[in-house]
Amino acid sequence: MTDRVNPASDALGGKLLGGKLVAGDERSEAGEPRAGKRMHRLPPLNLFRxxxxxxxxGSFTTAADELCVTQSAVSQQIRQLEDLLDVRLFRRLPRRVELTREGNSLASAVSESLSLLARACDRIADPKAPAVLCVNALPSIASRWLVPRLKRFMQLNPQVKVTLLASSDPVDFDRQDIDVAIRWGRGPWPDVHAEPLGRDRFFPVCSPTLLREGPAILRPHDLSRHTLLQAANSSLWAAWFSAAGVGSISFEETLFFNDAGVMLDAAVQGQGIALASHLLVEHDLKTGRLVRPFEAAISTEDGFHVLTSPAFSEKPVVAEFRRWIRQEAAMAF
Known part of the structure; x- marks a missing residue:
C-alpha cells in the first residue's frame, strides 16, 4: 500500500511534520528537518558592499553616510542579507551595532573579496598596465604578411601583448572576444567599422626553379604549358590574360585551392603558376622564394580590410594597431 501525499504539501515541494510544513531539501538523511536554509544563489553584490x-x-548611520544612502536603506539591506542567509549578522545595541559570530566570519571574507575586486579593476584601468590585443586574420594574410611584421609592432608598443588567431569564420564582435579582424572582400560589413588596407594588385608568380628548369616562359601564352594554380571561385586569371593581351587559353592541368596561402605554398614548391596578391607574396618576392615572370598586373574592387567594432575602434590599443597596420600596408604598396 502506497503512502498518500497531501496535495497542498506536495505542491510546495515538502511534507507536513507535526502540523508544520518542511521543505523537501531541508530534511536530514534520518528524515528530520534540517536547521537553516540552503543557499542556491549568491546574494546580490550590493548587499555585501x-x-x-x-x-x-559598527554603525548603520556612518555606513549610510559613506554609501550616500539613508540609514533606513542600510538597515533594510542588512535585514535582506540576513534573511537570505538565515543568520543574524549584527546585534542591534542602543547606539551602535555589533557583529555576531557569524557576522565576524562573513566580514573578513567580504572585505578580502572586495579588496581583490578593487585591485583587479585598478589593474585593468591602469594606463601603464599591459594591454592585450586579439587579432583575428585570414590564414593567408596572417602567415604570409602579418606575422613577419608583428614583431615590429610589439617593439614599438612593448606594453601590448598580441594574440593572433588565424580564421576565415564570419566576424561577430558582440559574440567573439576579438579586437581586430582582417578579411577579404569589398563590403559592406553590417555594424562593423571597415578600412581597406589599400588597392591590391594581382600578377603571376612561380618558383625560380620552375622558371629556370621548366618549359620556357617567354610570353603570357607560354603559361599554358604549366599547371595552373587556381583559387576556388575566382575568375582573376581571365582578367589577367585579358590585361596581358592574351585571349582564352587552356592549361595542361589545373589545381584548385580554397586557401590562398596553401596555393602559394604549392607555387613555392614548384607545383605550378599562381595568380597572387601583392600583399601575400611581398615577403616571398623579397626573399627570392617566388619570382614574377611578367610585370603585367591587375587590380580588383575586392581587397583586404581591417574590421573593428564601432564601439571600440578608437580604444587606444585598437586605434594604435589600426594606424600601424595602415602604415605597413602603405609601405608595401
Missing amino acids: VFDAAARH
Missing part, C-alpha cells in the same frame, strides 16, 4: 561598510564602522 552595504554589509562591509556597516561592519567596518
Whole structure:
C-alpha cells in the first residue's frame, strides 16, 4: 500500500511534520528537518558592499553616510542579507551595532573579496598596465604578411601583448572576444567599422626553379604549358590574360585551392603558376622564394580590410594597431 501525499504539501515541494510544513531539501538523511536554509544563489553584490561598510564602522548611520544612502536603506539591506542567509549578522545595541559570530566570519571574507575586486579593476584601468590585443586574420594574410611584421609592432608598443588567431569564420564582435579582424572582400560589413588596407594588385608568380628548369616562359601564352594554380571561385586569371593581351587559353592541368596561402605554398614548391596578391607574396618576392615572370598586373574592387567594432575602434590599443597596420600596408604598396 502506497503512502498518500497531501496535495497542498506536495505542491510546495515538502511534507507536513507535526502540523508544520518542511521543505523537501531541508530534511536530514534520518528524515528530520534540517536547521537553516540552503543557499542556491549568491546574494546580490550590493548587499555585501552595504554589509562591509556597516561592519567596518559598527554603525548603520556612518555606513549610510559613506554609501550616500539613508540609514533606513542600510538597515533594510542588512535585514535582506540576513534573511537570505538565515543568520543574524549584527546585534542591534542602543547606539551602535555589533557583529555576531557569524557576522565576524562573513566580514573578513567580504572585505578580502572586495579588496581583490578593487585591485583587479585598478589593474585593468591602469594606463601603464599591459594591454592585450586579439587579432583575428585570414590564414593567408596572417602567415604570409602579418606575422613577419608583428614583431615590429610589439617593439614599438612593448606594453601590448598580441594574440593572433588565424580564421576565415564570419566576424561577430558582440559574440567573439576579438579586437581586430582582417578579411577579404569589398563590403559592406553590417555594424562593423571597415578600412581597406589599400588597392591590391594581382600578377603571376612561380618558383625560380620552375622558371629556370621548366618549359620556357617567354610570353603570357607560354603559361599554358604549366599547371595552373587556381583559387576556388575566382575568375582573376581571365582578367589577367585579358590585361596581358592574351585571349582564352587552356592549361595542361589545373589545381584548385580554397586557401590562398596553401596555393602559394604549392607555387613555392614548384607545383605550378599562381595568380597572387601583392600583399601575400611581398615577403616571398623579397626573399627570392617566388619570382614574377611578367610585370603585367591587375587590380580588383575586392581587397583586404581591417574590421573593428564601432564601439571600440578608437580604444587606444585598437586605434594604435589600426594606424600601424595602415602604415605597413602603405609601405608595401
